[in-house]
Amino acid sequence: MSADAILTLDSVFAGYGKMTILNGTTASIRRAAITTVIGPNGAGKSTMFKTVFGLLPVRSGSIAFDGKTVTNFTPRQMLDAGAIYIPQGRNVFPELSVRHNLELGGVALPLQDVLPQRIDAIMERFPMLREKANAQASTLSGGQQKLLEVARGLLLDPKLILIDEPSIGLSPLMVQEVFTILKDLRDKGVTILLIEQNAKQALQMSDYGLVLEQGQTRIENAASAILADPRIAQLFLGGGLPQTAGAA
Amino acid sequence: MASFFQLLVSGLATGAIYALIAVGFTLVWQTSQTINFAQGEFVMLPAFFILAAMNAGAPFWLACLIGIVLSVVILGLLFKFIIVDPMLKYGVLPLVISTIALSLFLKEGAKDFYSSQAQPFPSLVPATDFHVFGIVVSLQSLVVLAAATATVVALHVLLTKTRLGRSMQATAQNPTLARILGIDVNRMVLYTFLINGALVAIASILISPIYLAKFTNGETLGIAAFLAAIIGGFNQVRGAILGGVILGVLDNLSAAYISAQYRGAFPLIILIVVILFRPQGLLGRIEERTV
Ligand SMILES: Nc1ncnc2c1ncn2[C@@H]1O[C@H](COP(=O)(O)OP(=O)(O)OP(=O)(O)O)[C@@H](O)[C@H]1O
Numbered sequence: 001m002s003a004d005a006i007l008t009l010d011s012v013f014a015g016y017g018k019m020t021i022l023n024g025t026t027a028s029i030r031r032a033a034i035t036t037v038i039g040p041n042g043a044g045k046s047t048m049f050k051t052v053f054g055l056l057p058v059r060s061g062s063i064a065f066d067g068k069t070v071t072n073f074t075p076r077q078m079l080d081a082g083a084i085y086i087p088q089g090r091n092v093f094p095e096l097s098v099r100h101n102l103e104l105g106g107v108a109l110p111l112q113d114v115l116p117q118r119i120d121a122i123m124e125r126f127p128m129l130r131e132k133a134n135a136q137a138s139t140l141s142g143g144q145q146k147l148l149e150v151a152r153g154l155l156l157d158p159k160l161i162l163i164d165e166p167s168i169g170l171s172p173l174m175v176q177e178v179f180t181i182l183k184d185l186r187d188k189g190v191t192i193l194l195i196e197q198n199a200k201q202a203l204q205m206s207d208y209g210l211v212l213e214q215g216q217t218r219i220e221n222a223a224s225a226i227l228a229d230p231r232i233a234q235l236f237l238g239g240g241l242p243q244t245a246g247a248a
Numbered sequence: 249m250a251s252f253f254q255l256l257v258s259g260l261a262t263g264a265i266y267a268l269i270a271v272g273f274t275l276v277w278q279t280s281q282t283i284n285f286a287q288g289e290f291v292m293l294p295a296f297f298i299l300a301a302m303n304a305g306a307p308f309w310l311a312c313l314i315g316i317v318l319s320v321v322i323l324g325l326l327f328k329f330i331i332v333d334p335m336l337k338y339g340v341l342p343l344v345i346s347t348i349a350l351s352l353f354l355k356e357g358a359k360d361f362y363s364s365q366a367q368p369f370p371s372l373v374p375a376t377d378f379h380v381f382g383i384v385v386s387l388q389s390l391v392v393l394a395a396a397t398a399t400v401v402a403l404h405v406l407l408t409k410t411r412l413g414r415s416m417q418a419t420a421q422n423p424t425l426a427r428i429l430g431i432d433v434n435r436m437v438l439y440t441f442l443i444n445g446a447l448v449a450i451a452s453i454l455i456s457p458i459y460l461a462k463f464t465n466g467e468t469l470g471i472a473a474f475l476a477a478i479i480g481g482f483n484q485v486r487g488a489i490l491g492g493v494i495l496g497v498l499d500n501l502s503a504a505y506i507s508a509q510y511r512g513a514f515p516l517i518i519l520i521v522v523i524l525f526r527p528q529g530l531l532g533r534i535e536e537r538t539v
Pocket residue numbers: 016019021039040041042043044045046047048
């Protein structure tokens with residue numbers, strides 16, 4: 001376990017009902033870096049995020065974040081600890097205005113007085129949000145909605161962003177924009193944990209990569225090393241890794 | 249035969265009451281997946297709380313206040329903690345069955361503990377008619393319409409103009425996302441139950457002078473709320489309002505102009521037409537949840 005890890009999972013078991021999806025997942029996520037989680041469909045990538053964020057119970061094992069144990073924290077406790085989670089798909093309230101969607105992102109702020117300022121600052125940073133402040137969130141394009149989701153999370157000034165397949169359904173231009181924002185945040189010291197289907201593109205802009213298969217970490221390494229790893233091709237061709245590969 | 253305008257006003261008045269009941273029904277459904285088959289009985293019961301308070305010597309206004317408070321506590325708070333929370337753990341179906349059982353219990357309870365006879369219920373205003381531009385309107389219909397509208401407007405303001413209300417809407421529209429943002433979902437759900445308790449009590453005060461207080465009142469009212477919610481779009485507060493008003497107006501007009509005998513059939517015809525051509529309801533949106 002490296003000293004500069006902000007998030008660690010230690011033999012985490014979790015799943016849905018009787019189904020176990022995370023089979024002793026162990027991982028160590030570096031601070032102020034972008035780490036992309038890749039793996040075949042159904043590997044448990046989204047399940048890992050939901051478990052970390054407290055939407056699914058940890059059955060055994062432990063999770064630590066920023067120096068404290070956060071196993072089975074509620075989402076609210078995770079927010080208070082400095083993590084935010086942006087799930088896959090559309091995560092806005094379609095009938096509320098852009099401004100009111102943003103405002104709900106501030107519910108977990110310890111000091112509510114700062115919310116108007118923060119909203120103002122975030123609109124400064126994303127002028128599109130100011131332009132559309134009074135429009136229903138449903139009128140935004142997919143990419144604009146994703147920006148809204150990211151901006152809403154940034155109101156809390158998070159240390160860690162868990163973001164699940166942000167590029168899905170977005171135009172290539174918009175994907176670039178979202179990735180640029182994430183890199184910018186990383187440069188400011190924010191840790192980004194990302195899931196992406198387009199593994200190659202995502203790893204190219206990441207610092208680290210984590211390969212998850214059948215609920216276990218198969219590879220944890222620098223993104224460049226993973227890109228150069230011949231086993232990755234095998235994995236994504238559906239071959240699966242031999243058990244001896246083990247977790248890094 | 250009453251004039252068209254008179255029928256329209258009384259239809260709007262009935263519809264506004266249906267809307268109150270349907271809005272509460274929809275809110276509770278949205279935030280907690282509770283399809284409350286006892287909603288009609290929830291409207292029947294507060295009238296008996298009020299009559300009991302008056303029998304104990306309270307003046308009408310105080311009795312109404314007591315009725316609303318009891319309704320919020322019993323039909324809101326206790327309903328959630330004693331029935332909904334424990335049953336929902338086992339799934340939606342056991343909860344549905346529990347609310348059906350509760351409806352029977354409340355109905356029989358009102359009959360056994362109070363009376364099987366229809367009880368006269370005081371009206372907010374004397375039964376006088378009003379003459380506007382030569383048209384006769386009953387004062388009672390107007391007051392009912394005004395009171396129900398004021399209630400719906402107040403609720404609308406709460407839900408859309410306050411942050412608390414928007415947190416409630418968020419919880420209703422997407423509870424998982426609400427939790428992810430740190431909204432206290434349990435508290436928001438509780439609030440909708442309390443609001444429903446108040447709405448059914450207000451509906452009870454408005455409708456009982458017309459229907460009289462009777463233990464069977466819940467049967468028709470429950471169905472009306474259910475139909476209004478489906479017609480308007482099950483997942484929409486606005487839809488429930490629209491559905492309630494349409495139902496009330498058409499009910500009154502069709503009974504007068506087409507046939508009073510088949511009165512009960514018209515709402516069902518509307519329902520079938522809506523389901524055929526707009527299965528998500530008039531204002532409903534197709535559920536799109538990703539988390
Ligand atoms: N809500 C749920 N209830 C039951 N099973 C689920 C649920 N969500 C996911 N699963 C199952 O858990 C397994 C892992 O799902 P998960 O969403 O974590 O995979 P993933 O790695 O994110 O895959 P994808 O690349 O398709 O997003 C899958 O077999 C899936 O069918």
